[in-house]
Amino acid sequence: MYALRFLLLVLLVPLAQCAGGDEPIQLRILSYNIHHGEGIDGKLDLQRIANVILSVNPDLVALQEVDQNALRSESVDQPSELARLTKMHAAFGANIPLQGGHYGNVVLSRFPIRKHANHLLPNIANGEQRGYIEATIEIPGAADPVVLMATHLDHRRDERERLESANAINAKAKKQSQQIALLAGDMNAVPSSDTMQRLGAVWTSVSDTPMPTIPVTTPARQIDFILYRPQQRWKVVEVNVLDEAVASDHRAIFAVLELQPAE
Numbered sequence: 001m002y003a004l005r006f007l008l009l010v011l012l013v014p015l016a017q018c019a020g021g022d023e024p025i026q027l028r029i030l031s032y033n034i035h036h037g038e039g040i041d042g043k044l045d046l047q048r049i050a051n052v053i054l055s056v057n058p059d060l061v062a063l064q065e066v067d068q069n070a071l072r073s074e075s076v077d078q079p080s081e082l083a084r085l086t087k088m089h090a091a092f093g094a095n096i097p098l099q100g101g102h103y104g105n106v107v108l109s110r111f112p113i114r115k116h117a118n119h120l121l122p123n124i125a126n127g128e129q130r131g132y133i134e135a136t137i138e139i140p141g142a143a144d145p146v147v148l149m150a151t152h153l154d155h156r157r158d159e160r161e162r163l164e165s166a167n168a169i170n171a172k173a174k175k176q177s178q179q180i181a182l183l184a185g186d187m188n189a190v191p192s193s194d195t196m197q198r199l200g201a202v203w204t205s206v207s208d209t210p211m212p213t214i215p216v217t218t219p220a221r222q223i224d225f226i227l228y229r230p231q232q233r234w235k236v237v238e239v240n241v242l243d244e245a246v247a248s249d250h251r252a253i254f255a256v257l258e259l260q261p262a263e
Contacts, residue, residue, distance in 0.1 A: 025141050025259040026237060029206075030056055031184035031226050032252035033064040033152070036073045036103075039247045040216060044073060048247045050085035053108070056242065056254050060137065061088070061108035062150030062184035062226075068092060069101030079106045093118030093133030093150070105150045105185065107135040114138055114145055119172070122164040127154050130165060132185070134172075142259060144180055151185040153195070162188065162195040170202040173229060180259065183227040186250065190221055203227035206239045206255040213241055213251045224253045233260050 030053060037046045053061055063082070067073040083090035089109045094102035095118070107116065116135040123129055132151035139146050149169065154161040173181060183203050189195035191210050206226045212219030219241065228234040238256040245251065 024235070024261065025139060027060060027139070027146070027257050027259060028056060028058045029060050029062075029182060029184065029226050029255045029257060030058040030252055031062040031064075031150075031186075031224055031254075033186040033224060033248060033250035035065050035248040035250065036067045036070070037078060037248075038073075040249055041246055045247070046076070046078060046081055047085060050082060052242065052244050052247050052252060053082075053086050055244070058108075058254070059110045060146075060148050060182065061086075061106075062148065063106040063108065064150070064152035064186045065103070066092065066106045067098065067101060067103055068094060070103060071099035071101070075101065082106065082108065089113050091116035091133060091135045093131055095120065095131040096129045104131065105133045105152055107133055107137075107148050107150050109135065109137050109148070111140065112138045119168075121151070121153070121168055122161060124154075124161040124164065125158070127156060127161055130154055130161070132169060139259070142180075143262065146259070147176075147179055147181040149181065149183045151183070151187075153186070153188050155188045159189070159194055162193075163198060166195050166198040170199065173202050178230065180233055181229050182257075183229075184225065186224050188223050190223060196225070199227065203229050204231045204234070206236050206253075206257065211239065211241050211253060213253055214249070216245045216249050216251055219251055222253075224250055226253055226255045228257060233262070234258065235260055 079092035095104040121130040213224040235258040242252045
């Protein structure tokens with residue numbers, strides 16, 4: 001009888017832990033502009049990009065400047081290849097046609113992606129079409145899914161398009177005010193910019209102080225960010241910029257966030 005009770009206890013403990021759903025969950029988040037896999041040494045090397053990603057064992061990844069079947073990157077389906085190399089789920093958001101293929105943003109996830117959609121952002125003065133991919137991801141142990149929005153904003157000096165893009169992203173977030181969400185990507189804007197201040201009205205950055213990500217050899221400015229909302233549902237455990245300086249023309253930004261139980 002004692003042995004039977006012990007066996008039942010062993011079997012039930014994991015079930016109870018999974019069913020509770022009130023323990024904090026830590027997520028490892030990476031954002032990385034991969035420059036279509038071309039390093040500053042001129043070499044096209046997706047394995048090297050995958051190695052950078054895997055070096056921090058991430059749960060969720062936002063990638064920018066990703067090619068799909070474009071001639072300049074040897075017509076490789078980079079989203080699928082990076083998914084294979086990292087053994088993660090992938091979702092691709094194509095924003096422009098490019099050399100027989102497409103170019104855009106990618107979400108990689110260790111966990112299943114329930115659904116995803118690509119949203120085009122405002123285009124002012126015939127700039128490069130920008131967008132963000134929105135992926136809804138099932139997180140083991142979490143009562144609700146997490147939405148990861150991965151984007152790459154306009155690079156021009158004129159800030160009008162970035163501001164309009166910030167407005168569009170904020171408007172989408174406000175429609176689901178209690179949705180647990182992350183926003184990550186290359187914003188082409190520094191922390192003190194009007195663009196980041198506007199995003200900051202709805203989102204919270206993982207760092208209060210600038211964390212430079214470019215130029216890659218000697219970073220002096222931060223234009224790559226990880227942000228979250230609602231503010232009270234997240235706790236920042238760790239944040240840093242990776243020291244890899246060859247695989248791309250950006251350094252990757254990495255954060256460990258703890259998802260707090262709903263009150």
